[in-house]
Amino acid sequence: MHGLSHRAAARRPARQRAPLARGGLVMTQEPDKPRIIVVDDEPSARQGLEKLLRHEGFEVRIEADGAAALRTAAEFAPDVVVTDLRMPKMDGMELLKRLREQDRDIPVIVVTAFGEVASAVAAMQAGADDYQTKPVEIDALVLAIRRAMERRALRNEAENLRRQLRERDGSGLQGLLGTSPAMQQVYRTAKQVAGARATVLLTGESGTGKGELARAIHALGPRARQPFITLHCAALAESLLESELFGHEKGSFTGADRQRIGRFEQADKGTLFLDEIGEISPTLQVKLLRVLQERTFERVGGGESIKVDVRVIAATNRDLAKEVREGRFREDLFYRLNVVHVELPPLRLRGRDSLLLAEHFLQRFVAENHASIRGFSERAQAKITRHTWPGNVRELENAVERAVVLCDADVIDAEHLPFEQAPDVQGGVRIPGATMAEIERHAILSTLDAVGGSTARAAEILDISVRTIQYRLHTYGRR
Numbered sequence: 001m002h003g004l005s006h007r008a009a010a011r012r013p014a015r016q017r018a019p020l021a022r023g024g025l026v027m028t029q030e031p032d033k034p035r036i037i038v039v040d041d042e043p044s045a046r047q048g049l050e051k052l053l054r055h056e057g058f059e060v061r062i063e064a065d066g067a068a069a070l071r072t073a074a075e076f077a078p079d080v081v082v083t084d085l086r087m088p089k090m091d092g093m094e095l096l097k098r099l100r101e102q103d104r105d106i107p108v109i110v111v112t113a114f115g116e117v118a119s120a121v122a123a124m125q126a127g128a129d130d131y132q133t134k135p136v137e138i139d140a141l142v143l144a145i146r147r148a149m150e151r152r153a154l155r156n157e158a159e160n161l162r163r164q165l166r167e168r169d170g171s172g173l174q175g176l177l178g179t180s181p182a183m184q185q186v187y188r189t190a191k192q193v194a195g196a197r198a199t200v201l202l203t204g205e206s207g208t209g210k211g212e213l214a215r216a217i218h219a220l221g222p223r224a225r226q227p228f229i230t231l232h233c234a235a236l237a238e239s240l241l242e243s244e245l246f247g248h249e250k251g252s253f254t255g256a257d258r259q260r261i262g263r264f265e266q267a268d269k270g271t272l273f274l275d276e277i278g279e280i281s282p283t284l285q286v287k288l289l290r291v292l293q294e295r296t297f298e299r300v301g302g303g304e305s306i307k308v309d310v311r312v313i314a315a316t317n318r319d320l321a322k323e324v325r326e327g328r329f330r331e332d333l334f335y336r337l338n339v340v341h342v343e344l345p346p347l348r349l350r351g352r353d354s355l356l357l358a359e360h361f362l363q364r365f366v367a368e369n370h371a372s373i374r375g376f377s378e379r380a381q382a383k384i385t386r387h388t389w390p391g392n393v394r395e396l397e398n399a400v401e402r403a404v405v406l407c408d409a410d411v412i413d414a415e416h417l418p419f420e421q422a423p424d425v426q427g428g429v430r431i432p433g434a435t436m437a438e439i440e441r442h443a444i445l446s447t448l449d450a451v452g453g454s455t456a457r458a459a460e461i462l463d464i465s466v467r468t469i470q471y472r473l474h475t476y477g478r479r
Contacts, residue, residue: 033059039069039083066090107148178353182345194220202315204344207394210315218271226270234279252301278318289333347389361400379414
C-alpha cells in the first residue's frame with residue numbers, strides 16, 4: 001500500500017474515552033476496539049497504515065504476507081482485513097479465498113495500484129467487500145472499514161434472527177440466543193473452529209451454556225452426522241470415570257460381568273464433550289493426555305490398543321491456568337486442551353439478551369403447559385433486565401418455567417418471577433447492565449449537577465474537554 005495519504009490525519013483529534021464518575025472518583029474505561037489486520041509486503045506502507053488506523057481508534061495487527069496474515073486471523077479474530085493484492089508467498093487473492101474458508105463473512109478490503117483496477121474488480125467478484133487504490137486516502141479507507149463492519153453487523157443480525165426462528169428443542173443451539181456483541185463473538189468463533197479437528201476448551205460460569213455451545217460446534221462441523229457423546233466428569237468417582245471414558249473388559253473388577261464400550265469408542269469419528277474437565281484426578285489426567293497425543297488407549301483390564309478418531313471439546317467453570325500454577329492440573333494437558341479457547345459471557349454482561357431469552361423460554365413453556373400467556377408486563381421486563389442472574393441462563397430458564405406454572409393471568413407480572421427485585425440505582429444506571437453511552441450520560445449530567453452546571457469544572461473532574469461536554473449536552477437536548 002505504497003504512498004499513504006496523510007491528509008487530515010494530523011488535525012484529527014484523538015478519540016476521547018468514556019468517563020465514569022461516582023462520589024468524586026473518576027474512572028476511565030475504553031470499549032472494545034474494532035480489530036483490523038493490515039497485510040502488505042512493504043514495511044513503510046503497513047507501518048504507516050498501522051499508525052493511522054490506531055489513531056482512528058482501531059486495534060491493528062500488521063503482517064508482511066498472506067500466509068502470516070492467515071495465522072494471525074485464526075487467533076486475532078479480526079473485524080476487517082485490509083490487504084494488498086501483490087505479495088510474495090501468498091497474494092491477496094489467495095488470502096481472500098483462504099479467509100473465506102475460515103469465516104465466510106469476514107470483511108476484506110483490497111488495495112491495488114491505480115492502474116490495476118481490473119485486479120480489484122476481480123477481487124470484488126471473488127468476494128472482497130471493497131477496494132482502495134494507491135496512494136491510500138485514510139479517510140476513505142476508514143469509511144470503507146466502518147461500512148464493511150456495518151454490513152457484517154446487519155448480516156449477523158439477520159442470521160441471528162433466522163437462527164432464533166429455527167430454535168426448537170433438540171436443535172443443538174438452544175440457549176445460545178442473543179444479539180449482544182459478546183455472543184456474536186462466540187457465534188463467530190464457533191463457526192471458525194467447527195470445521196477443524198483442534199481440541200476446544202470452553203470456559204465460563206455455571207449455567208452460561210457451555211454444553212449447548214459444544215453441541216453447536218459439533219453440529220456446524222463435518223462430524224455433524226457422527227456421534228456427539230457427553231460425559232460429566234464431576235459426577236463419577238475416579239474408578240467409574242476411567243471405565244466410562246475408556247470402557248472395561250469382562251472380569252476386570254468386581255461387578256464387571258461383561259465388556260463395556262467407553263465414551264471414546266462411542267464417539268469414534270464424532271465428538272466427545274467432557275464437561276467439568278477440571279475435576280478429574282491426576283491419574284486420569286495422565287491417561288487423558290496420552291489419548292489426546294496418541295489417539296489410542298486400552299480398556300480397563302485389557303491389553304489391546306484401540307485407535308480412535310475423536311474431536312474433544314472440554315468445558316470447565318474453573319480457572320485452569322490457576323489450577324496449573326497451584327499444581328492441581330497438568331500443564332501439558334492444559335495446553336493440549338486449550339488449543340482453541342472460547343469464553344462464554346455471563347448473562348449479566350449480555351445486556352438485553354436476558355429479555356430475548358426470557359421470551360424464548362416463555363414460548364416453550366407456554367406450549368408445554370398448554371397455557372394462554374401472551375408475554376411479560378413492563379414491570380416483569382424491568383425486573384428481568386435489572387436482575388444480575390448469578391445462575392445465568394439456567395437460572396433464567398427455571399425462573400420463566402416457574403412463572404408460567406404459577407401465573408393465573410394472561411401476562412406474567414413481576415410477582416410471578418421467583419427472585420428479589422434489584423434495587424433502582426440513582427440516575428437509572430446499573431453496572432453491569434447499562435451501555436457505555438448510558439454510563440457516560442449519567443457521569444456527565446451527575447457531575448454537572450454536583451458543580452452547579454459549570455462545564456469547565458465538570459470537564460476538569462471528568463478529565464475531558466469542555467467542548468466534549470458541550471457537544472454531549474447538545475445531543476442530550478440540553479443547553
